[in-house]
Amino acid sequence: MFTATPQVRRKARTEAAARTFFALMAAAMVVPLLAIVGYVVYRGWPVLSWTFLTTNPTHGGTQGGIWSALVGTIYVVFLSLAISAPIGVLAAVYLNEYAKDTWFTRVVNLAVVNLAGVPSIVHGLFGVGAFVYFLNVNGGKKSILAAALTLAVMTLPVIVASTKEALASVPVAFREACWNVGATRWQTIRRIVLPNSISGILTGVILQVSRTAGETAPVMLTGVTTWKMIEQTGLFLYHPITDQCMALSMHLYYIQTQASGAPKALPFAIAAVLIGAVLVVNAASIAVRVALRSRRKW
Amino acid sequence: MTTPAPAIDIQDLRLAYGRREVLHGISFQVPRHAIFGIIGPAQSGKTSLLRCLNRTIDFTAGATTSGTVRVEGADVRSMRNVYELRRRIGMVAPLPVGLPLSVYDNVAFAPRAAGVRSKSELDGLVETCLRQAALWDEVRDRLDSLGTRLSGGQQQRLTIARALSHRPEILCLDEFSIAIDPVTTMRIEDVLKELCRSMTIVLVTNLTQQARRLADRTMFLWNGEVVETGPTEVLFGESPRDPRTRDYVRGVFG
Numbered sequence: 024m025f026t027a028t029p030q031v032r033r034k035a036r037t038e039a040a041a042r043t044f045f046a047l048m049a050a051a052m053v054v055p056l057l058a059i060v061g062y063v064v065y066r067g068w069p070v071l072s073w074t075f076l077t078t079n080p081t082h083g084g085t086q087g088g089i090w091s092a093l094v095g096t097i098y099v100v101f102l103s104l105a106i107s108a109p110i111g112v113l114a115a116v117y118l119n120e121y122a123k124d125t126w127f128t129r130v131v132n133l134a135v136v137n138l139a140g141v142p143s144i145v146h147g148l149f150g151v152g153a154f155v156y157f158l159n160v161n162g163g164k165k166s167i168l169a170a171a172l173t174l175a176v177m178t179l180p181v182i183v184a185s186t187k188e189a190l191a192s193v194p195v196a197f198r199e200a201c202w203n204v205g206a207t208r209w210q211t212i213r214r215i216v217l218p219n220s221i222s223g224i225l226t227g228v229i230l231q232v233s234r235t236a237g238e239t240a241p242v243m244l245t246g247v248t249t250w251k252m253i254e255q256t257g258l259f260l261y262h263p264i265t266d267q268c269m270a271l272s273m274h275l276y277y278i279q280t281q282a283s284g285a286p287k288a289l290p291f292a293i294a295a296v297l298i299g300a301v302l303v304v305n306a307a308s309i310a311v312r313v314a315l316r317s318r319r320k321w
Numbered sequence: 322m323t324t325p326a327p328a329i330d331i332q333d334l335r336l337a338y339g340r341r342e343v344l345h346g347i348s349f350q351v352p353r354h355a356i357f358g359i360i361g362p363a364q365s366g367k368t369s370l371l372r373c374l375n376r377t378i379d380f381t382a383g384a385t386t387s388g389t390v391r392v393e394g395a396d397v398r399s400m401r402n403v404y405e406l407r408r409r410i411g412m413v414a415p416l417p418v419g420l421p422l423s424v425y426d427n428v429a430f431a432p433r434a435a436g437v438r439s440k441s442e443l444d445g446l447v448e449t450c451l452r453q454a455a456l457w458d459e460v461r462d463r464l465d466s467l468g469t470r471l472s473g474g475q476q477q478r479l480t481i482a483r484a485l486s487h488r489p490e491i492l493c494l495d496e497f498s499i500a501i502d503p504v505t506t507m508r509i510e511d512v513l514k515e516l517c518r519s520m521t522i523v524l525v526t527n528l529t530q531q532a533r534r535l536a537d538r539t540m541f542l543w544n545g546e547v548v549e550t551g552p553t554e555v556l557f558g559e560s561p562r563d564p565r566t567r568d569y570v571r572g573v574f575g
Contacts, residue, residue: 124382194556200418200480202377205408205488213428218422 057130059297067291075292077256084250084278085285089293090308091253093300094260095167095268099242102263103178108228110175111182118183119190139180146177146240156246160264167263170246177241178231185227189220199283212275222315229308233301239272249277271297325396328353328491328521334388336369338381343369346388347544352540353489356513356522358553359538360529360569366545367525368415371493374523375410376403389402393490394403408435411484416500417476419468420483424451424550427468429480431487442488446486455512474505481509485516492516493523498531501542510535529570533557539564561564 027035064071078088114131122128150173154160160168193216200212248267253260253298261268271293279290329351342364346414351357359367372378372389376397390397400406408431420427421460426544429437437443447464456478460471468479477497484492494513496501498506500564513522513535526532532539533553540550549556549563561567 081470096551175400196414196418198415199380199421200413200420200483201430201434203375203407203412203414204434204483205404205432206431207404210434214422214434215420 063294066259067285067288067293067295068289069292070286070292071295076296079253079256080274083282084274085282085289089271089274089296090256092269092271092274092293093258093296095247095270096236096272096300098167098261098263098268099174099246099270102167103174103235104228105233107173107175107178107182107231111179112186112224112228115183115190116188116212119187119214120208135180135183139184140310143177143238144240146173147244149173150176150241150245164269165246165248167261167266167268168248170242173241173245174235174238177238178235181231181234182228186194186224189223189227190216192223193219206247222312225315226308226312227312229304232304234303237272237297239276242270243273245291247273249273249281269301276291325353327351328393330389330391331522332389334370334373334379334386335388336366336373336384338517339383340362343545347545347547348544349540349547351521351523352538353521354517356517356524356535357536358532358539359523359525360527360532361542362569363527364544365542367542368495370542371412371495371523371525374493375407375412376400377383377407379393379403408487411487411489413480413484413492413494413497415496417473417480419479421469421473421474424464424468424471424479425464427507428482428486435487450482452486453462453477453512453516455508456482474501477501477505478509481512489520491521491523493525495525496527497525498528517569541569543569
């Protein structure tokens with residue numbers, strides 16, 4: 024039989040205390056999320072309904088639903104991802120699979136890191152200059168495309184970073200085995216590297232949906248308007264190049280700070296929809312990851 | 322009648338990683354259809370040497386080479402089609418690597434990469450290579466299962482089958498037995514004796530006795546220099562030319 028010496032008992036106590044402390048910190052992660060979601064839904068409840076979601080705002084945005092703003096957010100977010108995802112993923116494949124350590128790749132990697140650190144309002148200002156005026160995508164006026172391009176510039180470095188990480192998780196030994204039998208780099212990437220990193224790549228890309236959906240500053244300056252009267256419903260409310268749109272984030276900001284006569288619950292209801300949309304996308308991303316992970320082969 | 326060109330002819334090969342030179346001007350020849358053993362302790366440059374042979378050294382940033390490396394008479398360092406070169410050399414790494422593909426696709430990978438599309442041709446190749454690697458009987462019923470799920474010894478034979486799948490003229494094995502059990506090792510050794518009728522085999526090994534069992538000629542590489550090259554029975558005999566060889570093969574150091 025073992026008899027516990029005082030030393031052993033002391034160690035066991037320390038171990039238990041440490042474990043509890045770390046577990047508490049981990050549990051603390053859940054608190055803000057629940058608090059935010061709970062509070063927002065509670066305050067927005069009087070306004071929240073299916074009709075609120077599916078009808079357009081009226082009276083300068085202070086009455087009615089939020090459909091056109093929701094659609095506007097979808098337009099901006101997915102157009103921006105359609106631009107940034109291919110560029111970011113391909114750039115990351117180059118950096119991780121082809122590039123040697125030269126001054127060029129160091130400059131690119133440095134640019135990626137620093138681009139990720141630029142504040143979003145600065146991206147917005149850059150977007151106005153670069154896309155609205157210089158590239159003139161809509162005759163010097165704000166447009167959905169300009170906003171999407173601005174968000175694309177903003178999300179690119181994060182997509183590059185997350186894709187590089189996903190690619191790097193595929194063991195080097197696999198690549199060497201392929202090269203040893205005379206496969207080119209592309210054959211190796213196509214047959215081995217991409218199929219085994221695609222779940223991580225997609226996760227990184229989809230997570231950018233939640234980030235861009237909440238951005239206000241960059242889109243406010245480049246393509247999102249505070250109020251636009253729209254009669255029809257459905258998904259085709261805007262022309263991506265020639266129109267400006269409403270968006271949830273902007274709508275929330277406008278109602279809370281500028282508009283008068285809106286019900287007190289309205290900003291919270293908008294916030295609840297924004298959070299709900301983000302959670303739906305995140306859940307989809309987890310589903311994709313799980314589905315693709317189960318096909319992982321080592 | 323001229324003597325045929327050796328399978329591998331290396332003259333004054335130097336290799337440096339950055340400023341650190343790891344191969345200090347080594348020269349040797351490997352005759353055709355021989356088993357050529359390369360022995361030497363860790364860090365003596367054995368793996369680096371093999372990587373110069375099929376130009377996978379190109380993937381290491383900062384590696385520079387000089388000297389001549391000829392494979393079947395062709396100058397490797399100036400070769401443009403490295404993929405063709407790598408197909409002519411089968412390479413088996415120390416740790417078994419089953420690609421995350423089915424057993425069948427593991428073996429068919431190289432032929433497909435080389436452009437073989439015919440199903441019957443691939444089927445034939447896969448069976449031949451798996452038979453040559455003494456793995457066919459164990460996996461014939463589960464060619465669809467993942468190569469990564471095979472046992473270590475099976476994966477190593479799968480790696481050998483893959484190395485044979487592109488019909489190489491030279492087969493290089495880099496410490497192929499460190500991750501597998503002695504019985505499997507003996508089976509593979511029998512396979513190698515069979516294979517050397519149709520190809521040249523370079524056997525890099527930490528196990529001096531393995532070289533003694535298999536190799537016709539053996540080279541002792543130490544700290545990036547060739548200490549001695551000669552018939553295996555001379556290196557392992559009473560009087561090798563260099564006293565260091567005798568000490569090493571008798572386990573005095575290394």
